[in-house]
Amino acid sequence: MESTAGRWWAPGRVNLIGEHTDYNDGYVLPMALPLGMTCTARARPDGAVRLRSRQAPAEVDTTTTALATAGWSEFPTWSRYPLGVIREFERRGHEVPGIDLDLDSTVPIGAGLSSSAALSCSVALALRDLFAPTITAIELIDITRTAENVYAGVPTGTLDQSAALLCTPGHLLFLDTRTAATEQIPFDLEAFALSLLVLDTGTPRQLVDGEYATRRTECAAAAAQLGVPSLRDIPYPSEVGRLPNPLLRRRARHVITENARVLQIAEQLRKRADPRRIGPVLTAGHESLRDDFEVSAPPLDTAVDAALAAGAHGARMTGAGFGGSVIALVDRDRAGAVSSSVREALTAKGFPPPRTFTVTPSAGAHRLD
Ligand code: GAF
Numbered sequence: 416m417e418s419t420a421g422r423w424w425a426p427g428r429v430n431l432i433g434e435h436t437d438y439n440d441g442y443v444l445p446m447a448l449p450l451g452m453t454c455t456a457r458a459r460p461d462g463a464v465r466l467r468s469r470q471a472p473a474e475v476d477t478t479t480t481a482l483a484t485a486g487w488s489e490f491p492t493w494s495r496y497p498l499g500v501i502r503e504f505e506r507r508g509h510e511v512p513g514i515d516l517d518l519d520s521t522v523p524i525g526a527g528l529s530s531s532a533a534l535s536c537s538v539a540l541a542l543r544d545l546f547a548p549t550i551t552a553i554e555l556i557d558i559t560r561t562a563e564n565v566y567a568g569v570p571t572g573t574l575d576q577s578a579a580l581l582c583t584p585g586h587l588l589f590l591d592t593r594t595a596a597t598e599q600i601p602f603d604l605e606a607f608a609l610s611l612l613v614l615d616t617g618t619p620r621q622l623v624d625g626e627y628a629t630r631r632t633e634c635a636a637a638a639a640q641l642g643v644p645s646l647r648d649i650p651y652p653s654e655v656g657r658l659p660n661p662l663l664r665r666r667a668r669h670v671i672t673e674n675a676r677v678l679q680i681a682e683q684l685r686k687r688a689d690p691r692r693i694g695p696v697l698t699a700g701h702e703s704l705r706d707d708f709e710v711s712a713p714p715l716d717t718a719v720d721a722a723l724a725a726g727a728h729g730a731r732m733t734g735a736g737f738g739g740s741v742i743a744l745v746d747r748d749r750a751g752a753v754s755s756s757v758r759e760a761l762t763a764k765g766f767p768p769p770r771t772f773t774v775t776p777s778a779g780a781h782r783l784d
Contacts, residue, residue, distance in 0.1 A: 418545065419458040425537035425780035426451035427522035427529045428578035429613060429733045429742050431587055431602075432693075432700050433677040435708055437572025439634050439670045440593035440647035442677035445574060446602060446776035447582035448528060448613075450521040453783065454537035458545050459513035464501060466494050468518040479511055487566060496535040499566025500542065503558045509547035516541070523770065525619035527732070527739025531567070532575035535559040540580075540780045552580055553595060570628050582779040589681050593647055600684050602776050607689055610750045611742055614722070614757050615770040616714040618738040627735055630666065630708065637667040646670040669707035676700050694729030694744050701731035710736030714766045719743075721760035725753040 426447035433443035464482065466475040475494045477485070482502045490498055497518070501511050516538060522530035539559050543550045550558075559576040563569050573592055582588045586599040604611060638646050640658055649655070652671045655664045680693045701719050705711035715732040722730040722743040730743040745753045754771040762768055 421456060421541070421544065422783040423454045423456065423537050423541040423544070423780065424451055424778075424783050425454070425533045425540060425579045426582065426777055427533045428575060428582065429528065429611070429740070429774060430574060430578070431611075431733075431742070432673070432680050432697060432731075433574070434673060434700065434704055434733070434736070435630060435634075435710065436647075436670055436673050436677065437574040437592045438570070438631050439638070439674075440645040441670060441674045442681075443574045443577075443590050443592060444587050444600075444677050444681060445578035445582065445590075446587050446774075447578060447584075447779050448522070448774055449777040450523075450528070450533075451579075452518060452520045452522065452530070452533035452537040454534075454541050455517040455519075456538070456541035456545060457515045459515060461513050463513045463515075464498070464511075465515045466497055466518065467516070468493065468520075470518075470520055470524070479505060479513065492567070493534070495567040496531055496562055497538040499562030500535050500538045500558060502566065503561050504539075504542050504547065507554075507558070509542075509550065511542060511546055514542070514545075523615055525739065526615045526617075526770075527734025527736070528613070528615070529575040529578065529734065531563060531569075532559065532579045535562050536576055536579035536780050540782065544782060555580055556595075570631055578779075580780050582776065584778050585776050587681075587684065587776060589677075593645075598681075600681060601687070602684060602690075604690060604747075604775070607691070608747045609690055609728075610745050610747045610773040611775075612722070612727075612745050612750055612753060612771060612773055613733075614718050614741045614743065614754070616718055616738065616740065616761065617767040617769060618712065618714045626710070626737060630710065633663060633666045634670060637663040641667070647674065665707040665709075669703045672703055672707075673700060690744065691728045694727070697729030697731045697742075697744060698723065704732055704736060708736075712736065712738050713764070714738070714761060715741055717760050717764055717766065718757050718769065721757045722753050725749070725756035727753055
């Protein structure tokens with residue numbers, strides 16, 4: 416019998432390295448979190464679309480016809496992600512006859528851990544299994560990215576959607592965002608008595624959409640002035656010297672050096688080298704985001720400095736920045752001490768105490784039942 420209902424799961428992510436490279440045709444290296452979105456979906460035949468979220472106060476009731484014609488400003492911001500996915504399925508010729516969606520997330524919102532991709536990807540997977548089983552993972556990434564870009568209005572790349580849909584347990588996802596080529600790289604911290612600590616500073620990203628879009632525009636301008644399709648095509652940081660504008664020089668240098676850091680870390684981990692060796696490269700990534708790309712924030716810098724002072728092998732902000740979370744690579748038996756030091760450093764400066772937890776590379780999106 417054809418399935419008309421079920422539950423689907425999509426995870427949040429941390430990006431180990433490769434920040435603000437995805438909209439420059441560059442490389443990224445994320446892993447899926449054990450935190451994510453559960454989407455309970457039930458097909459209906461009457462064109463109605465009903466969304467309920469345990470994290471939002473009001474239910475959203477609309478129809479597939481209204482989604483094709485309505486102004487989207489009437490819909491609450493969070494709902495534009497699932498509604499955008501539904502609209503995008505229909506616009507591409509995959510009919511959605513109607514759907515009830517019940518959503519429940521364990522990914523903290525605004526923490527830089529990609530709660531929005533967990534939302535859109537869990538819904539996209541449900542719609543695929545219920546109504547369009549031949550859709551490929553590549554098309555699902557394109558649909559969910561379009562939902563975020565066009566309907567939610569955030570001009571992201573494909574990092575978060577790819578991580579949610581393609582990550583596998585025990586691995587980092589090495590993704591070339593230009594070609595969409597992927598490789599699963601084993602990341603076994605346990606074998607080296609290491610932990611990856613996530614320190615959610617609880618300081619929500621502010622003005623992220625405007626600043627994010629500005630960074631994207633600056634990178635495009637730098638590429639155009641350097642005469643290349645994207646900054647991915649510039650292999651050596653010294654080439655930024657050809658840019659007359661110092662701000663664009665800094666932006667371009669971050670992207671070029673960050674791509675090199677992803678390649679360097681991927682190479683080390685492919686060889687099964689001790690991951691402690693990648694620590695300084697992670698920290699260099701943070702310095703580049705702080706000084707050249709200027710997307711860090713005082714709580715993130717405080718957390719990174721305190722983690723390093725307490726013995727972390729490397730630490731950096733993860734995600735878009737401007738607030739959110741830091742990751743720190745620590746000896747397993749130092750995780751508690753590093754967390755305490757970061758907490759003390761943040762609260763001493765009047766920032767909220769962080770939420771801290773360790774993560775292992777977890778499963779990508781899948782059907783639960
Ligand atoms: C956000 C975006 F959604 C991603 O596409 C990526 O650009 C990231 O910021 C920065 O690396 O998560």
